Amino acid sequence: MSTLAADERPRPTAPAPAAPERPPARRRPGSRLALRNTLIGWSFILPNFLGFAVLTLVPVVTLFYVSFTDWNVFGVATWVGLDNVTRLVGDASFHRALLNTLYYAGVHIPLTLAASLGLALLLNRKMRGVAFFRTVAFFPYITSVVAIAVVWNMLFSPEFGPINQLLRAIGLADPPGWTTSSTWAMPAIILVSVWREMGYYMLLLLAGLQTVPAQLYEAARMDGANAWQRFLNVTLPGLRPTMFFVTVMLTIQSFKVFDLILVMTNGGPGQSTLVLSQYIFQKGFVENQFGYASTISVALFLLCISITVVQFLVNMRRDA
Amino acid sequence: MKRITPATIGLTAVVALTLTACGGTDEGDSPGTDGAAAEGPVTLTLAGWSLSTTPEFQTLADAFHEENPDITVELQEYDATNYDTQMTADLAAGTAPDVYVQKNLRNFYTYQSGNQLLDVSDVVAELDEGTGGAEFYEVDGASYAVPYRQDAWVLYYNKDLFAEAGVDEPDGSWTWDDYATAATELTDGLEAAGSEALGTYQHNWQSTLQGFALAQTEGADLASADYGFYEPYYERVLDLQEAGAQVGYGTITTNSLTYQAQFGTQQAAMMPMGTWYVATLIAQQESGDAEEFAWGLAPAPQSDSSTTGTSSTPVTFGDPTGLGINPAIDEEKAAAAKEFLAFAAGEGGATALAEIGITPALLSDTVVETYFALEGVPGDDLSRFAYSTHDTRPENPVAESTATVQNILNDMHSAVMSDSAGIAAAIEEAENRAASEAGLG
Numbered sequence: 001m002s003t004l005a006a007d008e009r010p011r012p013t014a015p016a017p018a019a020p021e022r023p024p025a026r027r028r029p030g031s032r033l034a035l036r037n038t039l040i041g042w043s044f045i046l047p048n049f050l051g052f053a054v055l056t057l058v059p060v061v062t063l064f065y066v067s068f069t070d071w072n073v074f075g076v077a078t079w080v081g082l083d084n085v086t087r088l089v090g091d092a093s094f095h096r097a098l099l100n101t102l103y104y105a106g107v108h109i110p111l112t113l114a115a116s117l118g119l120a121l122l123l124n125r126k127m128r129g130v131a132f133f134r135t136v137a138f139f140p141y142i143t144s145v146v147a148i149a150v151v152w153n154m155l156f157s158p159e160f161g162p163i164n165q166l167l168r169a170i171g172l173a174d175p176p177g178w179t180t181s182s183t184w185a186m187p188a189i190i191l192v193s194v195w196r197e198m199g200y201y202m203l204l205l206l207a208g209l210q211t212v213p214a215q216l217y218e219a220a221r222m223d224g225a226n227a228w229q230r231f232l233n234v235t236l237p238g239l240r241p242t243m244f245f246v247t248v249m250l251t252i253q254s255f256k257v258f259d260l261i262l263v264m265t266n267g268g269p270g271q272s273t274l275v276l277s278q279y280i281f282q283k284g285f286v287e288n289q290f291g292y293a294s295t296i297s298v299a300l301f302l303l304c305i306s307i308t309v310v311q312f313l314v315n316m317r318r319d320a
Numbered sequence: 321m322k323r324i325t326p327a328t329i330g331l332t333a334v335v336a337l338t339l340t341a342c343g344g345t346d347e348g349d350s351p352g353t354d355g356a357a358a359e360g361p362v363t364l365t366l367a368g369w370s371l372s373t374t375p376e377f378q379t380l381a382d383a384f385h386e387e388n389p390d391i392t393v394e395l396q397e398y399d400a401t402n403y404d405t406q407m408t409a410d411l412a413a414g415t416a417p418d419v420y421v422q423k424n425l426r427n428f429y430t431y432q433s434g435n436q437l438l439d440v441s442d443v444v445a446e447l448d449e450g451t452g453g454a455e456f457y458e459v460d461g462a463s464y465a466v467p468y469r470q471d472a473w474v475l476y477y478n479k480d481l482f483a484e485a486g487v488d489e490p491d492g493s494w495t496w497d498d499y500a501t502a503a504t505e506l507t508d509g510l511e512a513a514g515s516e517a518l519g520t521y522q523h524n525w526q527s528t529l530q531g532f533a534l535a536q537t538e539g540a541d542l543a544s545a546d547y548g549f550y551e552p553y554y555e556r557v558l559d560l561q562e563a564g565a566q567v568g569y570g571t572i573t574t575n576s577l578t579y580q581a582q583f584g585t586q587q588a589a590m591m592p593m594g595t596w597y598v599a600t601l602i603a604q605q606e607s608g609d610a611e612e613f614a615w616g617l618a619p620a621p622q623s624d625s626s627t628t629g630t631s632s633t634p635v636t637f638g639d640p641t642g643l644g645i646n647p648a649i650d651e652e653k654a655a656a657a658k659e660f661l662a663f664a665a666g667e668g669g670a671t672a673l674a675e676i677g678i679t680p681a682l683l684s685d686t687v688v689e690t691y692f693a694l695e696g697v698p699g700d701d702l703s704r705f706a707y708s709t710h711d712t713r714p715e716n717p718v719a720e721s722t723a724t725v726q727n728i729l730n731d732m733h734s735a736v737m738s739d740s741a742g743i744a745a746a747i748e749e750a751e752n753r754a755a756s757e758a759g760l761g
Contacts, residue, residue, distance in 0.1 A: 073408050074434025092756060150576060157574035180570030182740035270735030270746070285405055287723045288430045 067294035077291060084295035094296065096271050097279040103186060104275060105254035111194045112250055113243075116201035121235075123202070124209045134206070138199035145196075149263035152192045153179055179265050182272035189273060193260055197253070201246050208242025209235070244315050248308055255304050276300045362656045363392045365417035366643075367407065369400040376469070376678050377421075383672035384663045391656045393419075411436050411646065418649045419657050422465050422642035425456060425716040426723055431644065433720070437464040438645035438654065443661045451665055451682045453640030456714045466665040467640030467681035469673060471594040472712045473531060474636065475499070475621060476601075479614040481517055481589035485509025490618035492630045492702055496532075499590070499621040500556050503565040506589045519565040521588035522557060523579045524572040526726070526733040527637075527715055528592060529553050535637035535713035536623040542717060542725045545754040545761030547732070547747045552623075554736050554743045561737075569737035584610030592620060594638060595707060599677030602696035616698045617706040627711075630702070635711045640681055683708050721758040728753045 067084060071077035088094055123134050140148065155163050156178035167175035176184040212235060220230045236243075258277040261267065267274035267282075276296065284293030368377030381393035396417040398406050404427045410416040411431075422428050431437050444454055444463040453467040475490060482489050485506045494502070503519030510517050522528050530550060534540050537549040560566045566588070567577065583591045584604050598617075604610035619634035627635050643664055645657045663669050667687070670680035674690040677697075688708045692699060716722050732750040735741040741749070755761040 072430055072434055073412055074430075074436055090756070093753065153574045153576065158570045159568065160571065161574065177570060177738070179574055180738045180740075182735065182738070266734075268731065268734035269738035269740040270731050270749075272735075272740065274731075282727060286727060288408075288427075 063294050063297055066291055067298045069291045069294075070289075071291040072288045073290055080291065084292050087292065088295055088299060093271065093274070094279065094299075097274045097276045098299075100186065100271075100273060101255060101257075101275045104190060104257060105251065107187075108190050108193055108254050108257075109247070109250050111190065112197050112201060113247065115194055115198040116246075117205055119198060119202040120205035120209055121231075124206055134203075137202055140196045140198075141200040143196075145259045146263050148192065148196060149260055152188075153264055156188050180269060182269045185265050185269060185273045189261055189264055192264070193257065196260070197250075201250065204246050205239065205242055208239045211242075212238035240318070244311070248311055251307055251311065252304055255300065255307075276303075361390050361392065362653055363394055364419060364653060364657055364660060365396050366393050366660075367398055367403075367417045367420035368395045369398045369403050369421075369423075371395060371397050374400070375676055376673060379672050379676055380468070380664050380669055383668060384660055387663065387668060388656075388659065391659065393660060414648060416646050416648070418646055418653060419643055419660060420646060422457070422640075422644055424641075425639040425714055425718060426726065428457065428465065428642070429718050429720060429722060432459055432464045432718075435647065436644075438647045438649070438657075439464060440466060440645060440658060440661060443658050443665075446662060447665055448667070448682055448684065450684060452712055453638075453642070453681055453714070454665075456640060456718060457642055457644075459718065465642035465644035466661045467642045468664040468669055469678055470638055470640040470681040470712065471596045471679050472636050472638040472710050473527075473592055473594050473620050474706045474710075475590060475592050475618040476583055476597065477590045477616055477618055478517075478583070478586060478588075479616055481506065481510060481515070481586060481613075484513050484515060485589065486513075487589075489616070490702070492619050492634075492705060493625070493628045494618070494621040495625055495628060496553070496556055496621045496623060500560055500565075503560055503590065504563055507563070507565040510589065517586055518567060518588050520560065520590040520592075521579065521582040522560075522566055522592060523582075524569055524737065526730045529557055530729055530733065531637040531715045532592070532620065532623075534715070536627075536635050542729075543719055543721055543760055545751050545758075547729070547750050547754075550732075550747060551743055558736070558739075558743070569734075573738075580604065580610070586611055586613055595679045598679075598697065598707075602677065602694070605696065614698075616700055617703040619702075619706045619710065630705050630709075633709055633711045634706075635713065637715045638712045639715050679707075721754075721760055724758040725754055725760070728757065 066077060068079060068081060069077035070080045070083075119137050123130055123137065155161050158164055158175075158177045158180050161178070163178070164175040176187075178184050178188040216234045216238065217230055220234050225233065256277050257275055258281070261273055261275055262278060262281075265273045267278050277300065280293050280296045280300070283289045283296060366377060366381060368374065371377065377395050381395060385392055403421075403423050407416060407420055408430070411420075411434075422431070439462050441461075441463045443466055444457075447454055447466065451467060452470040452472075454463070457463050457465040457467070475494075477490060479489060486509050487502055487505050490502070499520070506519035510519070530553075533550045533553040534542065540549045557566075561568050567582070571577065579591060579593060580597070580600060582588050583593070583597075584601060595617075601610060601615070605612060619628075620636040622628045622634055627633065643661050645654065645661065649657055665681060667682060667684060670682040670684065670687045671690050673680040674687045675694075677691070677694055679691070680687055688704065691697065691707070692704060697703075716726060728750050731753075732746045735746045735749075736743050751761065
């Protein structure tokens with residue numbers, strides 16, 4: 001009811017003179033309208049919200065409960081308190097997966113950001129065939145991950161792959177083993193994922209670039225700013241809202257990377273490319289330890305949310 | 321009269337339903353197999369995957385129905401790759417079929433310990449003693465599934481390439497060292513003859529190497545967290561890889577090589593693989609996906625000469641595929657389900673499966689005869705010996721820790737095979753992980 005009352009308050013447009021005479025009769029049509037509006041509003045979001053509640057909200061809330069239990073899917077989950085957390089703290093494989101995830105995110109985020117910004121700047125000018133090049137840059141993003149992984153794996157093939165043949169041709173005697181080497185597997189995956197995702201973020205940044213007012217560039221030019229100075233003092237500040245959005249999305253995407261790694265290396269060789277989401281999958285769906293898998297999920301969730309909060313705080317301070 | 325009939329039918333139905341409902345709540349003894357089949361027609365549901373390309377389920381269902389016209393078996397289809405995930409969900413939701421397949425031994429423990437399998441010890445007690453793998457489903461003296469097919473790993477070899485290289489064909493007496501020598505000789509001989517084929521092909525699965533090591537090493541145990549027994553097997557394979565007698569692990573993974581193409585298009589003269597590949601190879605030679613060449617089966621090479629030769633029983637490995645009963649089955653259907661299990665694991669099921677080129681768990685003389693009467697199956701004595709005589713050990717012995725340990729060993733496999741870690745270091749890491757992650761050792 002409080003929402004209805006609140007809705008009613010800012011309605012000074014109603015015929016004022018009638019007000020003192022019959023207050024109850026006046027209230028009704030207003031509240032009815034508000035109720036109707038609310039119902040209509042609800043009916044719009046209900047289908048989506050129901051889906052969200054049933055398929056996302058309830059499972060996520062359940063996950064928090066399951067993370068404190070020992071559960072193999074069948075029967076009742078046994079409450080084990082903080083046992084799973086204690087196990088997590090001492091689990092060397094978890095540490096490995098966490099470090100690998102941080103490694104992936106730490107290199108993948110700045111690289112993708114730089115590559116997509118470069119592409120966006122390059123394709124944000126009037127030139128012939130710009131639409132074609134934008135499409136080309138976006139293409140990897142809409143290609144199936146499995147196809148990408150299989151083809152890149154072949155390109156990376158240590159002995160017969162085109163990449164190493166090229167490297168040998170330019171005089172590198174001992175080219176890296178890429179996905180078959182524990183040192184080079186992660187860089188190989190990062191390369192592929194940067195290539196795959198830069199088109200998408202380029203599109204977002206392009207949209208952002210178009211919102212930077214042209215007269216600012218003009219004014220900067222009048223003041224004698226060179227191209228680098230214009231980029232630093234006009235483009236980047238103008239892009240900040242978009243950059244913020246892109247960075248947050250990119251961060252979350254990087255922390256939950258899964259499909260590409262699963263198909264390209266399946267976490268190997270050894271555990272050299274094992275990431276958190278894959279470890280969750282292994283513990284849950286392969287080893288049927290759903291309680292412990294949920295605990296790792298919660299850890300991943302906390303990691304994502306704390307980094308996002310920090311990003312928001314930094315952004316807010318800059319805004320102020 | 322016209323009005324009475326529907327009423328009578330209705331009343332009968334109500335009475336019948338009430339009685340059945342009462343019967344359902346009765347905590348009676350679990351029905352046995354001694355002919356106590358439900359009266360009247362019964363319909364059982366059976367799980368299967370990729371039904372259009374996997375005929376074994378329909379074959380079993382039809383053959384059983386022919387023998388027991390009162391019982392019809394209907395199939396419920398699942399996705400082959402996600403079979404266990406989907407089955408787990410269906411069991412938890414109460415919508416799983418009456419009889420479901422234990423696709424591999426790795427997940428059997430989860431089903432059994434989760435009380436999702438009916439005790440079928442009475443069926444197992446009646447089985448032929450020669451049924452392979454029946455004991456793998458035993459937990460604390462009771463059996464929870466029956467095996468109906470059991471493939472075992474053997475050595476496939478290409479007779480034409482052996483002749484071309486001028487190397488003697490296997491005679492059943494090979495140890496792994498003999499195999500390695502032959503692989504190197506074959507590679508050299510084939511190269512001299514102008515062929516690009518290599519001596520052998522060992523697929524990148526962990527089973528290809530670890531399965532043999534676990535089965536053939538005395539005292540080897542996954543639960544011991546002592547994995548030194550893998551070392552000689554890895555040394556041998558790395559040497560072969562180094563010598564160029566087999567394709568490198570990295571090439572297999574990065575180029576997604578398939579074993580069917582490697583052996584079927586004569587890229588390798590030998591290949592250790594499971595007996596399921598016999599039917600595939602014959603079909604592919606017929607369809608043209610594989611080239612025409614003469615081939616044969618030899619027993620899997622042994623770790624030492626104590627188990628070699630056609631007078632002894634070679635040791636190999638392979639997990640059975642089994643059938644178990646969903647405990648949520650209607651009580652009156654349980655007897656029929658047990659009859660189906662007994663049939664599938666018995667001579668009737670075995671012959672029906674052998675007729676379509678599948679290796680049943682029961683390898684009686686008749687079954688082997690049926691199998692080798694199929695067109696395309698090599699008819700020589702050694703192939704027959706390799707196919708029918710072996711001591712098959714489980715690849716995934718049933719235990720709580722097996723799934724975790726196999727994951728750890730899979731990481732060890734990729735680390736060693738890709739030369740990312742030395743054998744000893746990788747084994748040590750696996751042992752440490754087994755101790756900390758599975759609480760072993």
